[in-house]
Amino acid sequence: MKRSMKLMEFYKNFKVYMIGGSQNNRYRALYELVPRSDRKQITVKDLENYVERLRSKHPDKEFKLNIRFVDGRKLYVISRSSYERLPDGSKRRVYDRVPIYFDLEAQKVYVPRWYVRNRRKLANYILMRTLGSLGYALMEYRGGGSLTEAS
Secondary structure, three states, X not given: OOOOOOEEEEOOOEOEXXXXXXXXXXXXXXXXXXXXXOOOOOOHHHHHHHHHHHHHHOHHXXXXXXXXXXXXXXXXXXXXXXXXXXXXXXXXXXXXXXXEEEEOOOOEEEEEHHHHHHOHHHHHHHHHHHHHHOOOEEEEEEEEOOHHHHO
């Protein structure tokens, strides 16, 4: 029996916080990734263009766009290969990947729960870069940063 994957919805089940610097890094600042109020609908073409840009920038990373059905919903997944080929022909497991699932009908974004729990900083960073590039979300200043607020 195949178990259903546990997905967490961006901004509903978890929020993305980043700690940065303000005034030339004199002060810590807390930023939150929030959906844009004027965001356009993400289409398959937008996702394909984004994956092509990733492939051209990082040809060795093997980025891909797949379709996956989870709980009866058709989701588009931006991910990369779980393994990379080494020059000697052997394979090595890749740990710096976070697949992002897009429900284009409902315009929702999901990340597997495992990545949110176990690779939180990486998941936050990849969501920030991906959703920002797609025009779906932006970073908003939330005040002085502390590590307890950002975790």
